[in-house]
Amino acid sequence: TAGITQAPTSQILAAGRSMTLRCTQDMRHNAMYWYRQDLGLGLRLIHYSNTAGTTGKGEVPDGYSVSRANTDDFPLTLASAVPSQTSVYFCASSSAENTEAFFGQGTRLTVV
Amino acid sequence: GQNIDQPTEMTATEGAIVQINCTYQTSGFNGLFWYQQHAGEAPTFLSYNVLDGLEEKGRFSSFLSRSKGYSYLLLKELQMKDSASYLCAALSGTYKYIFGTGTRLKVLA
Numbered sequence: 460t461a462g463i464t465q466a467p468t469s470q471i472l473a474a475g476r477s478m479t480l481r482c483t484q485d486m487r488h489n490a491m492y493w494y495r496q497d498l499g500l501g502l503r504l505i506h507y508s509n510t511a512g513t514t515g516k517g518e519v520p521d522g523y524s525v526s527r528a529n530t531d532d533f534p535l536t537l538a539s540a541v542p543s544q545t546s547v548y549f550c551a552s553s554s555a556e557n558t559e560a561f562f563g564q565g566t567r568l569t570v571v
Numbered sequence: 572g573q574n575i576d577q578p579t580e581m582t583a584t585e586g587a588i589v590q591i592n593c594t595y596q597t598s599g600f601n602g603l604f605w606y607q608q609h610a611g612e613a614p615t616f617l618s619y620n621v622l623d624g625l626e627e628k629g630r631f632s633s634f635l636s637r638s639k640g641y642s643y644l645l646l647k648e649l650q651m652k653d654s655a656s657y658l659c660a661a662l663s664g665t666y667k668y669i670f671g672t673g674t675r676l677k678v679l680a
Contacts, residue, residue: 490666501672502614502658509666517667549613553666559604559616560668 461485465550465563472540472570480535480566482550490553491533492517492560493525495546502549508533540570573597575671577659582677583649591644591674593659601662603635603642608656608673617657618644646676654678 466481484491493505494517504517508527522544524536533552537544547567551560575595583589595603602621606614620626620635620642632645644657656673663669 492666492668494670499672502660502670504667504669507666515666518669551668559619561616562613564613 463550463552463561463563465548465566467566468564469567470569472537472568474541474570475539478537478540478568480537480548480550480568482533482535482563483531484533484550484552484561485531486552486554486561487530488552488554488561489530490555490560491527492551492553493523493533493535494549494551495519495544496549496565497546505535505548542570544568545570573661573663573669575659575661575669577657577671577674579672580675580677582679584679585649585651587649588645588647589649589676591646591657591659591676593642593644593671595640595642595659595661595669595671597661597663597669599664600637601664603633604660604662604668605631605633605642605644606658606660608658610655614658649678651678651680 463484489510492507494502503519506525508514511530550563553560577593605617608614618633625634630647635642656675658673659671660668
């Protein structure tokens with residue numbers, strides 16, 4: 460079982476360019492999440508989606524957008540990348556409230 | 572506000588017991604999770620507490636006191652492979668997992 464798949468694994472992006480980080484899950488989980496992980500700051504929630512067709516803002520949503528057209532996919536878009544968006548990005552999903560979240564392997568993004 | 576505190580780093584010896592503490596302040600608290608994360612890898616689920624008390628899973632146990640906003644993760648019979656970061660996360664409301672910065676545990680031979 461694949462679980463959660465993120466693509467790409469790593470990317471170097473020029474400042475000002477746009478990019479979409481892809482996330483796909485095959486567990487039919489209702490909820491999906493995007494986190495960024497930075498040294499000393501831990502995992503911070505960017506956006507989340509409770510179910511297909513709905514999204515919500517997390518702690519650090521500025522500069523990012525998401526969509527949830529179907530249950531399986533939850534792409535994260537950076538419209539105009541800035542160096543402060545250099546981070547490791549994790550996508551996660553959970554089946555319902557009060558259950559654990561499963562994480563993808565992460566995308567290491569460097570904005571130069 | 573929402574805040575989760577845990578120690579930045581701990582060191583312990585192989586075979587020993589270590590307790591990693593976590594204090595939290597969150598609105599709409601709905602449970603406390605512990606995750607393990609090895610360097611360069613994704614976090615993996617270890618335990619979940621929603622009621623006060625101790626949950627035991629093999630060498631790992633987790634405790635919660637809702638009235639004190641306090642949890643700990645207890646690791647027994649430490650092994651070298653337990654060297655990792657341990658993340659405390661509170662579920663705030665329905666779907667928002669708020670993570671602490673993590674405790675980096677080093678297990679020494």
